[in-house]
Amino acid sequence: MAGLNARELRWLTVLSVLYGAVVVAVGAHKGNDLVYELHQSERWLAGQPLYDEPPAQGMWWPPFSTALVAPFALLARTSLTTAKAIWAALGVVALVTSVVLARRWGGWRPVLLGLAAIAMPLQSNFEHLNINTVLLALALGAAADLADGRDARAGTWIGVATAIKAFPGLVLVGFALTGRWRALAAGAAVAAGLTYVAMLPYGPVDAAEALWNWLRLSATARSYAGAEVAALGMQKIGRLTAALGGGLAAAAVVHGVLLGALAVSLRRYARTQGSLWEVGLVLLSALLIAPIGWLHSFTLAFPAWVAAIGGRPALGGTAARAWTTALVGAGILTSGMLAHIPFGGSLAFVPKHNDTVGSLLLVALLVLTPFIGAASPPDPLSAVRRGGTAIRGDGGSV
Secondary structure: OOOOOHHHHHHHHHHHHHHHHHHHHHHHHOOHHHHHHHHHHHHHHHOOOOOOOOOOOEOOOOHHHHHHHHHHHHHHOOOHHHHHHHHHHHHHHHHHHHHHHHOOOOOHHHHHHHHHHOHHHHHHHHHHOOOHHHHHHHHHHHHHHHHOOOHHHHHHHHHHHHHHHOOOHHHHHHHHHOOOHHHHHHHHHHHHHHHHHHHHHHOHHHHHHHHHHHHHHHHOOEOOOOOEHHHOOOOHHHHHHHHOOOOHHHHHHHHHHHHHHHHHHHHHHHHHHOHHHHHHHHHHHHHHHOOOOOHHHHHHHHHHHHHHHHOOOOOOHHHHHHHHHHHHHHHHHHHOHHHHOOOOHHHOOHHHHHHHHHHHHHHHHHHHHHHOOOOOOOOOOOOOEEOOEEEOOOOOEO
16 A cells, blocks of 8 residues: 555555455444445335434434435345445455554554544444445545645535535535635535435436435434434534533533534634645534434544544653643543443433533644644645655655
């Protein structure tokens, strides 16, 4: 793979095969998320209505995802286990691609620590056979293309991600705030085009009606506990606010503060902090404000972690220790490890909301980084050339 020496390629291949063997075996015997979508894809293949009733929990994947899963539905007619195994294997390929892309920002240390910080969400993604590692590869591909000045192609990747799972569309809003108009135009066109084309087998009019039904059902989806999403039953910040004794008004305030800080940070610092910081911060915020969120969704916190670790402030003394403590604490929380510890008293909410608390802390650190004059990890392999040689983020050259 590009940028890897022989030793790195050898180790990455061995570890990928070993990891893949485990998660493919696990996913082939679990994978309920994929099974739900396989049933939807069967309806799509048969031309039956897709959105006449909600799923037992959560939301149906958007129409383009239903079309994307269709080949696996055909394979599942012969062997469901094989369809699951191949889906999981493709997820591993997407993860390895993400790791290689992320290495461009600071080398292996931020990558490995970032993977540790999403350990349980990543495991959960393969247990449920969700599509988060594909979204992760698309997001990192977009960050890499932004770094290289290919805004339209970066927008295309985000457009595909938005067509797959909707909430990455917040990155398109970020493009508007940072004046990346080519990326915004490409992303919006791709997202809308793929979504509409996926429904064209139903005819132009019925396709539009089906899209409306998907939006309607998504707004009234239910969580695993039966609570309506519209009542913040599965909305991350809403659930945390309720656990702390707050209501809808308090949740609205927290959302406002988060989105306000995001908007100000993007407008002022996106160009100086680098594309990974930009994409990682917006994507993590999208996870927190999405109307429904699961543990495995926080696999997509990986870009934010690589940006935070690779671009930590050059502080000293007490300030450095405080920053490290906050970073480590956020990592422990987002890793999901505390979910297995039965906290009592005022900390009883921690196991249920560790991903949300850790992500909010990580967002705060990313937002504060440019304010205290920290240098972000450089955008490598970009249009920065010295004497005709492009400087890589790991100190080498290409």
